[in-house]
Amino acid sequence: MFSEFPHLIDLNDHPVSWWNGLLELGENILRNPALYANSCKGKLMGTLFYEPSTRTQMSFQTAMLRLGGTVIGFDNPATSSVAKGENLKDTTKIVSGYADVIVMRHPIAGAAKAAALTADCPVINAGDGGHLHPTQTLTDLLTLKVEKKRLSGLTIGLCGDLYNGRTVHSLCKAMSCYPDNHFIMISTKELRMPSYIKDAIRAGGGTFEETESLEEVMDKLDVLYMTRIQKERFASEEEYLAQKDTYILTPKKMQLAKKDMIVMHPLPRVDEITVSVDDDPRAMYFKQAKYGMYIRMALILTMLQSTARTQLLRGREHPGVTCQNPKCITNFEAYLPKRFTGEGTTLTCEYCDHGLLLKH
Numbered sequence: 001m002f003s004e005f006p007h008l009i010d011l012n013d014h015p016v017s018w019w020n021g022l023l024e025l026g027e028n029i030l031r032n033p034a035l036y037a038n039s040c041k042g043k044l045m046g047t048l049f050y051e052p053s054t055r056t057q058m059s060f061q062t063a064m065l066r067l068g069g070t071v072i073g074f075d076n077p078a079t080s081s082v083a084k085g086e087n088l089k090d091t092t093k094i095v096s097g098y099a100d101v102i103v104m105r106h107p108i109a110g111a112a113k114a115a116a117l118t119a120d121c122p123v124i125n126a127g128d129g130g131h132l133h134p135t136q137t138l139t140d141l142l143t144l145k146v147e148k149k150r151l152s153g154l155t156i157g158l159c160g161d162l163y164n165g166r167t168v169h170s171l172c173k174a175m176s177c178y179p180d181n182h183f184i185m186i187s188t189k190e191l192r193m194p195s196y197i198k199d200a201i202r203a204g205g206g207t208f209e210e211t212e213s214l215e216e217v218m219d220k221l222d223v224l225y226m227t228r229i230q231k232e233r234f235a236s237e238e239e240y241l242a243q244k245d246t247y248i249l250t251p252k253k254m255q256l257a258k259k260d261m262i263v264m265h266p267l268p269r270v271d272e273i274t275v276s277v278d279d280d281p282r283a284m285y286f287k288q289a290k291y292g293m294y295i296r297m298a299l300i301l302t303m304l305q306s307t308a309r310t311q312l313l314r315g316r317e318h319p320g321v322t323c324q325n326p327k328c329i330t331n332f333e334a335y336l337p338k339r340f341t342g343e344g345t346t347l348t349c350e351y352c353d354h355g356l357l358l359k360h
């Protein structure tokens with residue numbers, strides 16, 4: 001099913017050439033921001049943030065303001081009609097009638113895709129639960145392009161909460177589409193990368209290995225991507241506390257790394273990188289956050305100028321089947337068509353990518 005509008009729900013809905021075009025534009029904007037100061041004059045962006053955010057929300061807002069456009073929206077659903085019980089479809093339908101582009105962050109997987117199905121303007125996914133975060137990945141790609149001068153032939157260490165961290169999910173999917181990238185996944189057994197992401201890496205032609213020790217692999221890495229343990233996605237405080245503080249990057253561990261390795265982090269940092277690492281020239285996370293503003297300027301501009309139509313759904317409706325992921329949007333918004341790709345007894349939910357096995 002194609003929408004009438006271009007959307008960014010999952011980067012892999014678009015060809016790599018489209019990402020490369022965005023990166024080129026982002027780099028141009030970074031070098032000559034004044035040239036773009038009025039590119040979105042008269043345009044309005046709606047930000048619907050159902051979940052806390054500092055960088056993503058503010059960098060999107062700043063991006064639109066620096067392009068000469070304006071911004072409306074909420075960052076606390078408790079102060080909007082959501083608090084009165086309004087469903088996702090109605091909220092997005094209304095705001096898409098006011099705004100030229102919507103940016104949405106939501107705690108439930110598949111929410112941005114669900115919103116895009118009926119929105120009357122482009123929708124950008126700014127994070128849907130523990131699922132995907134494509135604009136953080138664009139930020140990461142621009143950081144790698146500028147700081148490492150390449151997007152291929154890299155050994156990338158991913159460390160922390162690989163199960164719940166949406167930023168590493170999107171990053172792996174994207175970087176496996178560039179040649180010769182190798183991922184070293186560093187996590188506890190409980191927080192390993194989900195299998196649908198490993199499948200996507202294999203399908204893209206990337207390779208990976210898994211380990212529990214950061215120290216042992218440190219000297220192999222071109223990039224170390226640290227992540228926070230995603231406290232809000234744990235069922236209990238106890239389970240979170242059992243994982244907290246397993247991996248902490250310190251200046252001592254940095255001594256094991258290559259001289260030109262870079263440390264990235266989507267932020268916010270809790271305590272997985274000590275503040276004393278910040279002065280190391282290889283610490284790239286604050287610069288990375290700034291690159292996020294430029295790539296979001298490129299993205300907004302592209303979405304507003306494009307007449308492309310995005311294919312949102314590829315599978316078919318299975319009315320009697322329920323997605324088994326309790327954190328999938330189809331289990332919260334009952335009107336959504338239950339759509340799955342795949343055939344027979346092995347289906348994949350089109351909203352959250354959760355695989356399910358049907359019993360007959």
Ligand code: NCD
Pocket residue numbers: 055056127133136166167227228266267268
């Ligand atoms: C990340 C997110 O929201 O997923 N933050 C961000 O967008 N920069 C990472 C996180 O919250 O840990």
